[in-house]
Amino acid sequence: NVITKYNDDGTVSTYFDKRKIRIAPRSTLQFKVGPPFTPSEILNKVYLNDTEKCITLELMPRIDRGFDFIDKEWIGYKRNYFTLVSCFKFLEIDENQLFFNNFTFNLNDNNNRHQIKYFAIRLIARCYEDNSFMTLVQHTAKRDKGPQINPQIHPLIPSELPNHQTIREASNVRNKIKKKKYDSTFYLHRDQLAVKKLKGILSTYPDDEIKKVVRYERVQFASSIAIKKPSQSNMHFKLIVVLGGVVDGNVMSQLDKTGNECYDEENNTTFVPICVRETPSLIIRGRSPSNYASYRQENKNSTEKKPVRVKE
DNA sequence: TTCGACACATACGT
């Protein structure tokens, strides 16, 4: 009933069917590495400074909660949270060089160059069959008592992806000392840099606290989405991580090949996709009692069977 | 049948 798999960092992912087994909500077994992503698909080239030299960007996303591998399919639950984290890297440039060099990056649109103000990542969901957009929502730890938002575009600098265990450990930290411990893993504080005057791309990020890792936590598919097709067969979904460059003005029509709405009217900037990675086909189980371990078929003598509970 | 709202349960973090 349970499949276990060792992660790169020695932690274990346990995949189990919630129709058969119930695991406590705060159990660490709820954390597990999800499906592998497709290789990067490049949508726009990035040029270094004013040269013709192209820079290769590598996206490194990982799912750390919410998807189980059951009967060769990746399964999530509409009512439950998932966690997706991501970083990115330049293949040709060590991230530490960003601090000592005045690198700028550009996108080409025919003969026009657009200087990238900052790199950013966004998360979207689509229907696997017809590519239509699926709304995602994010809660705070307060859930019903807090606000509900759509996953945002997050400015980001290149970094290593923290391992699965680190994401687990840092998921609900309030303690100051612990926060400090993880700070350099997740943030660069531009205002605390020793560099006197920044000139390169770091100077055009919107805030002094710059993320090194995007963490989409407490994400769910919107409760209103349909899980089944009219034929009653399962709908399939995919999660898509997009790395983009944010540039001034509205250049979406020329450079966006993904159909994303990415012009930000308020700031008059455009998120231009650079590369994307997608999950394989995902199934989302709905709220039907048949998707839970407490479910018992009528007129069967199985009523004495209780759902299996796993204690640690 | 589906969904929002509220409730309960239980391991985690402090």
Next chain:
DNA sequence: GACGTATGTGTCGA
């Protein structure tokens, strides 16, 4: 170890 927190899911009723 007590207490508050976070989150899977049970349930009610529109």
